[in-house]
Amino acid sequence: xxxxAVIVMIVSIAALWGVATITLVHSMxxxxxxxxxxxxxxNFEPFSPAAQHDIEExxxxxxxxxxxxxxxxxLELQNQARRNNSRHFYHWANS
Amino acid sequence: xxxTISREQWGSRFxxxxxxxxxxxxxxxxxxxxxxxxxxxxGAFLIAYFTLLYLIAVPGLMGETSLGRYTRQGLLxxxxxxxxxxxxxxLGLVILIFNVVLMSYxxxxxxxxxxxxxxxxxxxxxxxxxDTAALWQAFSANKPLNVGMHTLAMLMVTGxxxxxxxxxxERLAKWMMPILTIALIAIAIRGLTLxxxxxxxxxxxxxxxxxxxxxxxxxxALGQALFSTGLGxxxxxxxxxxLGRNDDIPLGGGIFTAVGNTSFGLLAIFAVFPIVFAFGxxxxxxxxxxxxxxxxxxxxMSAGYIWALLFFMGFFFANLTTAxxxxxxxxxxxxxxxxxxxxxxxxxICGIIWLLGIPSALNANILGYLDFVLGNWGLPLATFLxxxxxxxxxxxxxxxxxSLNRGADLYVSSIWEAVVRYQIxxxxxxxxxxxxxxxxxxxxxxxxxxxxxxxxxxxxxxxxMSRRHDTDSTNTFVEGRRS
Numbered sequence: 001x002x003x004x005a006v007i008v009m010i011v012s013i014a015a016l017w018g019v020a021t022i023t024l025v026h027s028m029x030x031x032x033x034x035x036x037x038x039x040x041x042x043n044f045e046p047f048s049p050a051a052q053h054d055i056e057e058x059x060x061x062x063x064x065x066x067x068x069x070x071x072x073x074x075l076e077l078q079n080q081a082r083r084n085n086s087r088h089f090y091h092w093a094n095s
Numbered sequence: 096x097x098x099t100i101s102r103e104q105w106g107s108r109f110x111x112x113x114x115x116x117x118x119x120x121x122x123x124x125x126x127x128x129x130x131x132x133x134x135x136x137x138g139a140f141l142i143a144y145f146t147l148l149y150l151i152a153v154p155g156l157m158g159e160t161s162l163g164r165y166t167r168q169g170l171l172x173x174x175x176x177x178x179x180x181x182x183x184x185x186l187g188l189v190i191l192i193f194n195v196v197l198m199s200y201x202x203x204x205x206x207x208x209x210x211x212x213x214x215x216x217x218x219x220x221x222x223x224x225x226d227t228a229a230l231w232q233a234f235s236a237n238k239p240l241n242v243g244m245h246t247l248a249m250l251m252v253t254g255x256x257x258x259x260x261x262x263x264x265e266r267l268a269k270w271m272m273p274i275l276t277i278a279l280i281a282i283a284i285r286g287l288t289l290x291x292x293x294x295x296x297x298x299x300x301x302x303x304x305x306x307x308x309x310x311x312x313x314x315x316a317l318g319q320a321l322f323s324t325g326l327g328x329x330x331x332x333x334x335x336x337x338l339g340r341n342d343d344i345p346l347g348g349g350i351f352t353a354v355g356n357t358s359f360g361l362l363a364i365f366a367v368f369p370i371v372f373a374f375g376x377x378x379x380x381x382x383x384x385x386x387x388x389x390x391x392x393x394x395x396m397s398a399g400y401i402w403a404l405l406f407f408m409g410f411f412f413a414n415l416t417t418a419x420x421x422x423x424x425x426x427x428x429x430x431x432x433x434x435x436x437x438x439x440x441x442x443x444i445c446g447i448i449w450l451l452g453i454p455s456a457l458n459a460n461i462l463g464y465l466d467f468v469l470g471n472w473g474l475p476l477a478t479f480l481x482x483x484x485x486x487x488x489x490x491x492x493x494x495x496x497x498s499l500n501r502g503a504d505l506y507v508s509s510i511w512e513a514v515v516r517y518q519i520x521x522x523x524x525x526x527x528x529x530x531x532x533x534x535x536x537x538x539x540x541x542x543x544x545x546x547x548x549x550x551x552x553x554x555x556x557x558x559x560m561s562r563r564h565d566t567d568s569t570n571t572f573v574e575g576r577r578s
Contacts, residue, residue: 001293005301008138012300015145016358023351024112027343030504031108034341046341050508051500058496067493074497 037089044089045081052078102167103260104337110265111338112347112355117268117416118330119356120275122204123323125410126385128360129367133298133378135315136306143307143316144357148324151317151522152353154514155326155478157507158485160348161498163335169428170194170329171560173336177489180564185557186484190329190477191428192552197328197469198421198448200455200462202252205418206244208411209251210234211386215407220394227390231382238457245456246449252418253445256426257438260337264419271412278409279362282402286369289396295368298378317526322470323360324353325417327478327523329424336427341502350505359413366406370396385410422448467538468545471530476549479523486516 037044047055055075062068082088105111132140166173174187219225234240255263286292306312325331335348367389371378374392378384393403422444430440455462485491491512499507534542 001297002301004138005297008141008302009296009300012138012141012361016354016361020351020355020358023346023354027112027347027351027504028108030343030346034502044341046501048500048503048506050506051496051503054496054500058492071493071497074501 034089037085037087041085041087043081044085044087045078047074047078048090049092102337104339105342106261106265108342108347110261110269111334111342112351113268113272114264114416114420115331115334115348115352116355116359117272117413118334118420119323119325119352119417120272120359120413121201121323121417122208122410122414123319124356124360125363125367125413126381128319128323128357129299129364130378130384131315131319132360132364133368135312136303136309137298137300138302139304139306140312140316141300142302143313144320147313147316147320148353148357150514151519152320152324152326153349154511155482155519156324156331156352157345157349157499157511158491158494158515159327159329159331159481160335160338160352161344161494162481162485162489163332164338164340164342164344165494165498167336169333169336169431170424171428172431173332174484177484180567182557182561182564184564185553185555185560186480187428188556188560189552190327190480191425192556193469193473193477194329194421194424195444195448195451196465196473198418198425199451200465201414201418201421202248202448202452203241203245203456203462205248205252205411205414206241206246206456207234207382207386208407208414209247210240210244211390212404212407212411214390215393215400215403218400220390220403221399222394225394227387227394230390231386235459241456242453245452248415248418249445249449249452251415252422253441255415255419256422256441256445259437260423264423267419268416271416275359275409275412276362278405279359279366282406282409283362283365283369285396285402286366286373289369289373291373291375292369293372295370295372296365298372299364299368314526314529317522319360320357321478321526322474324356325420327481328421328474329477329481330420332481333424333427334420339502343502343504344499345507346504464541464545467534467541468549471534471542472527472546472549475523475527475530479520479527482515482519482523486512486520491515 034044052075055071055078059068059071059075062071082092105114132144135143162173162177166176168176170187170191171184174184178184178186214220214230219230220227255267257263258266286295321327331348331352335344338344338348367384368378370376370392371384371388374388374395376388376392389406390403393399393406396402425444425448426437426440429435429444430437433440435443455465485494492509495507495509495511499511531542531546
């Protein structure tokens with residue numbers, strides 16, 4: 001088997017089975033963390049710091065209307081979860 | 096806040112991931128990908144394929160799944176929620192019809208795999224001097240048997256779907272996908288120990304870099320990336336609608352689904368080509384590869400009974416989990432639209448598919464024609480409609496903020512919005528135009544007739560949904576006056 005074919009084969013295995021296995025394991029672990037937070041405190045914050053920033057930015061640009069109301073409710077849900085829970089799912093630098 | 100409808104959910108993360116992988120891994124991964132890879136420059140094709148997988152399939156699947164999770168409804172309910180209760184819901188009906196038609200002939204493929212799994216079980220392929228080509232020809236010519244296999248396949252799909260999302264689809268996928276993985280790994284290990292097997296890997300992986308600058312390579316990679324992942328057919332949307340509000344989508348529904356699905360294609364290369372080359376079989380794809388060439392090779396191998404059984408059972412599992420997913424799109428939608436118990440919806444949709452599938456089971460030309468029209472234009476059109484709906488009507492930015500990044504294990508940035516808004520719809524239009532250009536001179540009748548049917552379907556479906564909306568409004572008004 002040629003050297004280039006061996007390299008392509010190894011890279012393909014790493015890029016597919018490697019990535020698939022890592023994502024599966026990471027995804028299962030994260031789910032385990034979520035379940036543990038749910039059992040301990042009933043809920044957790046649904047958005048990461050970057051995702052929360054997106055909501056705030058969107059609301060600043062679109063403050064009125066039905067869609068803004070829906071977005072504001074999500075932000076409130078997020079803030080409540082952050083306030084009421086001692087343990088967080090996402091990493092918050094200043095918490 | 097979005098109205099939360101009380102509905103079934105996946106029982107576990109692992110169950111959802113196996114179900115969604117099972118939905119995407121089908122016949123194409125096993126009997127198509129190895130050949131397409133080898134024929135299009137091996138490593139060069141894989142590079143083109145990986146690029147398109149991450150540029151199109153991964154972001155597309157993220158969008159479709161997150162829209163389903165946001166609306167928590169099937170195809171028509173989702174389109175109604177996005178467009179309002181008007182004729183535009185007809186676009187969802189178009190995709191639903193594509194799914195039903197797709198399943199009507201895919202059920203025959205499931206039937207073939209049931210038939211061959213049965214023959215593997217009773218040891219047909221290991222009989223002395225057994226002629227696998229004769230078996231395939233006799234089976235193809237036996238119309239009642241083909242209808243019987245199609246019926247059996249639909250009965251299996253019906254039986255599983257009657258148990259619901261968690262008790263049926265999830266429970267099945269949690270067993271079948273690991274078994275399929277083990278079966279393919281075992282066959283690959285056995286294949287690699289055969290003399291001459293390495294030539295198969297050389298054929299598949301040896302990079303021919305000239306192919307990387309050929310348009311055909313990229314088109315083949317695009318076709319494989321799109322059709323193998325089932326992007327835009329409503330499957331990811333339907334399965335996503337059963338996710339919890341804070342379940343992750345980008346990592347599981349996007350990256351794992353697309354990459355995991357392709358991983359089975361890679362495994363198939365290891366399982367199929369060493370055997371093909373070890374036995375001096377000409378590399379090919381489709382039914383000829385699986386049912387004639389490989390069946391023959393298994394019969395000639397030591398302990399061939401086990402390898403044939405593992406391969407054909409695995410092949411059957413792959414097809415069955417895909418068939419279940421395609422059918423579930425119709426079941427979920429019909430159940431919600433008619434507000435029926437799940438059992439009635441399953442029996443109705445499976446009954447319709449069974450009836451529509453009889454012509455394809457009787458005549459391979461009908462199956463080929465439907466596959467030609469749907470593969471070339473129907474499914475790219477479905478993907479185009481879903482992506483335009485996500486990107487423009489719903490607003491990709493709003494979906495990313497509200498649903499995609501909610502509970503996400505991986506933050507998705509705003510670049511994703513441009514991919515969904517511009518890149519995927521433009522590629523879909525280009526692929527449809529290319530297929531039209533390349534097929535018009537070779538198969539003018541099939542191309543023109545298929546395009547006429549598809550072109551008429553959109554206004555017809557929109558008219559139907561508009562009429563239905565008017566009828567519902569009138570009934571509501573009359574009932575209101577009575578009360």
